[in-house]
Amino acid sequence: MRMRQLLVKTLREAPAEAELTSHRLLLRAGLVVPLAAGLYCFTPLGWRVVRNIERIIREEMNASGALEVHLPALHPIELWEQSGRAALMGQTLFRLTDRKEREFALGPTHEEVISYLASRTIQSYRDLPVTLYQIQTKFRDEPRPRGGLIRLREFTMKDAYSFDTGWDTLDASYDAAFAAYQRIFRRAGVPVVPVAADSGAIGGKDSQEFVFLTDAGEDTILLCPGCGYAANAEKAEFVPPPPLPGEQAPAERVHTPGKRTIAEVAAFLGVEPRQTLKAVFYRADSKPVFVAIRGDLEVNEVKLKNALGAREVEPMDDATVRDLGLVAGSASPVGISGMPIVADTSAVEAVNLVGGANEPDYHLRNLNHGRDWQATLVAEIALARAGDACRTCGSPLETRRGIEMGHVFKLGTLYAEKMGVYYLDESGERRPCVMGCYGIGVERMLAAIIEANHDADGIAWPWEVAPFDAHVVAIGAGEPAVAEALRQVESALAAHGLEALVDDRDDSPGIKFKDADLIGMPARLTVSPRSLERGGVELRFRRGSESAVLPAADAAAAVAKARAEALGAGPA
Incomplete structure (x- = not known):
């Protein structure tokens, strides 16, 4: 072609x-x-x-x-x-x-x-x-x-x-x-x-x-x-860091001025993030859902969707959160009504968590599931992250x-x-x-x-998917000797059942060589007055750096052999 x-x-x-x-x-x-x-x-x-x-x-x-x-x-x-x-x-x-x-x-x-x-x-x-x-x-x-x-x-x-x-x-x-x-x-x-x-x-x-x-x-x-x-x-699946042990303590309302994020609240009260209760707000099939999860974990929205049996799950925007009377940054499931409360197992198993008081600038210490709040649905909805423990062997996940x-x-x-x-x-x-x-x-x-087969110059096609087996670069194709050698190369490749793309354009050798590397056929054969002076056709494989000048028939045979070996069929 x-x-x-x-x-x-x-x-x-x-x-x-x-x-x-x-x-x-x-x-x-x-x-x-x-x-x-x-x-x-x-x-x-x-x-x-x-x-x-x-x-x-x-x-x-x-x-x-x-x-x-x-x-x-x-x-x-x-x-x-x-x-x-x-x-x-x-x-x-x-x-x-x-x-x-x-x-x-x-x-x-x-x-x-x-x-x-x-x-x-x-x-x-x-x-x-x-x-x-x-x-x-x-x-x-x-x-x-x-x-x-x-x-x-x-x-x-x-x-x-x-x-x-x-x-x-x-x-x-x-x-x-x-x-x-x-x-x-x-x-x-x-x-x-x-x-x-x-x-x-x-x-x-x-x-x-x-x-x-x-x-x-x-x-x-x-x-x-x-x-x-x-x-x-x-x-x-993974094993989250274990909760801190302890006996349930009485709930306590504390003032947390200007503290809205888990990191800010934890630092202000001198607790670890895993000792906090995070509130996340979603819409599942357009209906509001309150999600409770331990503060050191993130919600896996796919697991949440599956747990709810929902078609779509998306985070609530700020306006919707306000319209529902929820206080972002100070919310907890304590006293929440009118929407399902989905709790990650981490929030249910931990004791004495710090959660929002559902009013600005206040939080509650020592919240415990079953006593202070009750989940509508409990499921594993936490997102696995690097460093979490493998559930099978305990090694850190990557x-x-x-x-x-x-x-x-x-x-x-x-x-x-x-x-x-x-x-x-x-x-x-x-x-x-x-x-x-x-x-x-x-x-x-x-x-x-x-993505798997390229270098700085362009594509390097594997043999089985390459658009052509060889890219033939013709330089000086108007000269009779080059034109005859080009016919011999095409005939020799065809005899081995190989398909070739022939660059017969009126462009400079530099442009042709760059395009050959860019397009990335597995083999490149150059026919030029210089190659003929040296004895035939210059052969270079896309994944190699060396070249050799061979007679047309030998060059075609070398391409056929390389293709057969790459495909696991042995020598041609």
Whole structure:
């Protein structure tokens, strides 16, 4: 393929709004063109990478025994109402109405539609187990698209769904998908760590994410160096510092002029933050909620949402707090009415805490749950942080940033019962299928590949996903000797089944070499009068610093050998 034909337009500098390395290189290498927030056009060069990623996914999903299907991206809203997720998805769900005033949704995921298909095709235990997958466009009205391809409003996902007769066979289907994911990410050149995760709006039981650890990530991951425990911060379990022991003492009202924060109150009264009771105000599905937690801890909003069974949880603004008669900085659950009080276990187990007196500049000493105040709901809703003790082995947890690359769930019978996915067992009894769900974001994987495979000069594609195997730089292509050598190189590469991008533009050698490094094909072959004087074609690999001049046939054979070895196929 000639660069003149491929519409490759590289940039010397990326737009200022491109903060992540992958975003900058995607734009500079001419792989994508932004259309609007969270929407990108793929150029022919970028689309070749997407297709290579999809090929790897298809090969490994097929090898795992999964069957490919194709489902509509436009869904009747009745399916989402049947599952209960029309309301749960809230504003994330794109809605539209057709000319007959029938309401539809653009699919953010496909549990409902795959369940519809399964309910009409699965009849007997003999049809199970089965795993169905597709590579399909998804739509989510993300409030804050970010990071180039990291968080989009329109994106491509490989989503798979398994159907089994019971939990034991679901475990086998889950393990098969898990192993396929490990192979997919390894082949794509993205190192991942499996971590425990929250299931979110999809629901279900066990859930794990495959996370690429990088400072460019938006997720916080808790890792234990002692036992290997790993979890997303939304899910991570830990052992908080123990409360101070003691016998319950009488409550005492104290004057705390101008002291509003936990640090200020603790210092003024000569106590530790873990001896205080923090009040945090939320709205859960638009209803006020009072949250009580020990002062040295923070609220995990995902755990809070799950504990409440809410669709959305958001902090109250100052105006709402005042309208409800709450005194920010001096609030406590003592005497609170008209709203549920959710208490973290830390606030219930501790004794003699300092909390607000519900009037400005006053606090109460020696507050105790059950005597001075009563929680409506008690749950573990504290956020794990670096240094907290691992619940498994007690070692201090460490934090890293990461990008979620894939997610696997054990859904159980949640959707099967709601959507009517049943089968007849061996005795003729009607039973719900036990389901699993497995997703990978294709564009996000492309961004992560670049984050994991680049240097100061540009992208360094892994062989399996590279848009082309080799970048051929032609210098002086108008000279007969160079033109003939270029034909020999292209023919030799094609004979080995290799695809090449040929830079035949009328640009300087410096620009061509910079663009070759920026675009990042695994091998670069330079054909020029100088290389011909030295005996042939100059070969240099993108991940190496040395070059060699070889006859065209030998250079092509060297590229083929390097590719085969990188893919684990041995010498060509």
